[in-house]
Amino acid sequence: MKCTTRIATASLAVALAFIPLSNTFALPLADAANRPVPRVSATPAHQALQAIATEYYDAVARFEPIGATENGDNRYDAQLGLSISPGKRALQFKLYRDFAKRVKAIKREVLNAEDRLDYDILRYELRRLIAMERFPEHLLPxxxxxxxxxxxxxxxxxxxxxxxxxxxxxxxxxxxxxxxxxxxxxxxxxxxxxxxxxITQPxxxxxxxxxxxxxxxxxxxxxxxxxxxxxxxxxxxxxxxxxxxxxxxxxxxxxxxxxxxxxxxxxxxxxxxxxxRTSTGLGALPDGAAWYQARVANATTTSLKPDEIHAIGLREVARIQSQFEVLGPKLGYNGPAAGLPVWVAAQPKFRPFKTEQEVQAVYHKLNDVLDTKLPLMFTLVPKAKLDLRLEPELSRDTASDHYTAPAIDGSRPGVFWSVVTDPTKYGSTGMTTLFLHEGKPGHHFHIALMQELNLPDFRKFGGNNAFTEGWALYSETLGKEMGLFDDPAQYFGHLNDELLRATRLVVDTGMHAKGWTREQSIKYMRETLGYDEVAKSETERYMAWPAQALGYKIGSLKIVELRHRAEEALGERFSLPKFHEVVLSDGTLPLALLEEKVDRWIAQQQ
The missing domain is CATH 1.20.58 (Methane Monooxygenase Hydroxylase; Chain G, domain 1)
Structure with a gap:
């Protein structure tokens, strides 16, 4: 959650977020709303399910122990694992199939509400893990x-x-x-x-x-x-x-x-x-079209096709650029709306920093401001603290600003890592929206809280990309309600980052499903976003991680849709803190289960 949580790691949340899933698995409707604490059940079905869940998590953590470490579970820190070994990989998939048979043997109808949610998510994860066997990702280590x-x-x-x-x-x-x-x-x-x-990397x-x-x-x-x-x-x-x-x-x-x-x-x-290979997209590899479709399904937890996502991306790009028409003059720009990012990128006043410490000071001040504003929007918050640190020098050239989870025992806080390769080139306009995403209430409120909930380990340390990144992107939108985007420059930064997520839908599907070249993607990103070198690194990120970047916008659009649905249905009875509690209180959910949960909450309030 990497992952992502830091997405550049093989964390359990991230590993699961990148593993393709089957399009044929329809999720049963979830039955859990706000789960009671503690979880109490002593039926044979409950005990069988929890035994499988425990064994399943342990099997995954031992297969990918770095994943457990990344998600705050330090019990496996002495192990590296050899999951890329063909033999170990085959044994692991046999385990997954055995777990799936054992879960299927449990009668779902005899489970209570909270157990049914565990059951649904466990079946969902096992089906997508098993679907991974077809695709030789171990050959791209x-x-x-x-x-x-x-x-x-x-x-x-x-x-x-x-x-x-x-x-x-x-x-x-x-x-x-x-x-x-x-x-x-x-x-x-x-x-x-x-x-x-x-089967090689580009x-x-x-x-x-x-x-x-x-x-x-x-x-x-x-x-x-x-x-x-x-x-x-x-x-x-x-x-x-x-x-x-x-x-x-x-x-x-x-x-x-x-x-x-x-x-x-x-x-x-x-x-x-x-x-x-000199080709760009996953579609160029043997079985590449199916490989990419499986990754799309996994990253979005939907059945959307690449062409559909490409179209959504183009619509979102146009919508956001139309807002630039209003914003441009407030920044002193009067040219075409699509040219605003390029103009902003060329303005020295938006790169005011001389040292790493000056960059960090802005984030620390923002963190203090959020401590006064977020209690109005959230009643369910993590106990773990959030620390702010600079990215280690070794990985600064390829890393993006990111979040890592706290240790489950409380010995280490959650961390927002800012990547400052050259402070004089660090843009100031995107800092607020970035911190809302990677810090709080984005990844920290979701991932740190998930570790504190009374959940089985496979859910506490697991997840999916659409919810994880969708929540973080939705969190960025809350900046407007908190008055953090009253500064036109910061609002531009928010819109431009939202534009990046929409652009990802276009270029990721373009490269992996429509035959776009690396150069086409770089050109489109430069023209759309005003990025220069970043266009290269972003494009190459999507080449390395096909479909991963799709979860952000697809997940965010779903959460925004659910909030609007609740606001319209409940009117004055709508409570934003309560809505956020409903979204977060069961940890990470596939979008279908999240939608069912929110709909059930709306019906209960009515």
């Missing part, structure tokens, strides 16, 4: 947006999702990086197999990825980013622990990790990039 070596490097400072502060945590991180050489060798073997089968995104892998190399173990924990050894550690850990890290990095990273960088540069 790395790209410029996420890879295990870069993710583990980002953990090295101990400030990200994997804490490194106690002796046990130091041992866990050492154990995890010690498993990386085997992962790298499996990834290389998979990519060689992919070359033979004509060449352009691997050219963008290569500098990351080279940057991980170092002349000595002490210079390696993976040695960072040893440079930060707590004074409280015993002399024996300090000596043991220092020697173990140095030996592992020198003898295993650096040679493996050298193999990876050399393979990518000399063998893989020359063999990579």
């Amino acid at each position: 790395i790209n410029q947006m996420d890879s295990v070596p870069v993710t583990l490097a980002n953990y090295a400072g101990g400030q990200a999702s994997q804490p490194i502060g106690t002796v046990t945590q130091y041992d866990a991180y050492l154990s995890r990086i010690s498993q990386m050489p085997a992962w790298i060798d499996q990834a290389i073997a998979n990519m060689r197999d992919g070359i033979k089968k004509g 060449k352009a995104i691997m050219i963008s990825a290569l500098p990351q892998y080279k940057k991980l190399l170092s002349d000595t173990p002490e210079q390696s980013i993976y040695y960072t924990p040893i440079k930060n050894l707590p004074a409280s550690f015993s002399a024996a622990d300090k000596a043991r850990l220092t020697e173990a890290y140095r030996k592992q990095i020198a003898e295993q990790i650096m040679p493996a990273l050298g193999r990876l960088a050399a393979f990518v540069e000399k063998d893989y990039i020359p063999a990579c």
Whole structure:
């Protein structure tokens, strides 16, 4: 939720968000509204369902332990997993099929309301996971947006999702990086197999990825980013622990990790990039059209077709640009509406920063303002705090501003990571809407709260992209009601970010379903959004993660639709805090189940 939560990671929420699902599975209507606490049921059906749910979550977390870490579950921090191994992958899908049979054997009608919701979501997830088996994503183990070596490097400072502060945590991180050489060798073997089968990444995104892998190399173990924990050894550690850990890290990095990273960088540069495809979209691969449709269904939790989403995107682009006609003169711009983003991007006054600290100060001030305004809109809020941090230097060139979940035990807060590669180029107009999305009430109010709800682990640490990103994008719209967009520059930033999400619907479906080239996408984004270099990185993001970016706008449009439906039906009885509670109080739901829940709430209020 990565994911995304940080989407550049293999987190459980994100892993599920990227796994294709079947179009043929119709969701039963959900029966849970505001679930009672605690969950009390002792029927055999309840016990059987919860046993399956527990085993299922554990199986997924052990298969993708980095996913558990990213979502705040640190019980698997010593494990890396080898989910890209064809053998392990086959065994995992067999597990999923076995779980699906066991769930199907439970009679749904004998379950109580809250168990039925667990049942529906579990069946939904298993069906989409099983549908993934058809598509060989393990042959595409790395790209410029996420890879295990870069993710583990980002953990090295101990400030990200994997804490490194106690002796046990130091041992866990050492154990995890010690498993990386085997992962790298499996990834290389998979990519060689992919070359033979004509299943490779687009060449352009691997050219963008290569500098990351080279940057991980170092002349000595002490210079390696993976040695960072040893440079930060707590004074409280015993002399024996300090000596043991220092020697173990140095030996592992020198003898295993650096040679493996050298193999990876050399393979990518000399063998893989020359063999990579020059095409752009997923549709160019064998079975690519079905592969992309499955990802679309998964990312949106709908049965929408790429052509339908493309049309929605074009309509949204036109609607938002029409608002630029009114806004432009307030900013001092009197040209064509479509040219407003380009004009704003060229104005030095909207890039006022000289240091990273100046950027951070704006976010801290906004955070304080929201603390006074959000209580009027929300009564259901997370207990976990939100911290504001700068993105680690290693990943700044490819990362986007993002959120990571708090630790489930409360030892680490939720974090909003701002990516400041060059403060003099950091635009000020989009900062408010960005923080509403990645910070609060966006990802933090949803993801941190979900961990505090009385939910089974597979829901507490899982999710789907349409709800997760749809809620965050909907949260941006609340800025207008709070008066945060009274400044025309900040309102432009909000509209322009909304335009980005609409543009994604156009270019993602364009590249993966309509044959658009990378260059076509970059050109369209530049002309529509006024972006320059960002158009390249955004386009390459969608190339690396087909359909992931579709969930934002599709999910947001559904939540806005449901709110309008409730406002019209309830009139003066409509309560915005209560509506938000209804949306958030069961954690992440597929959109069909969310709609049924809101409709039930409306009927109860009437």
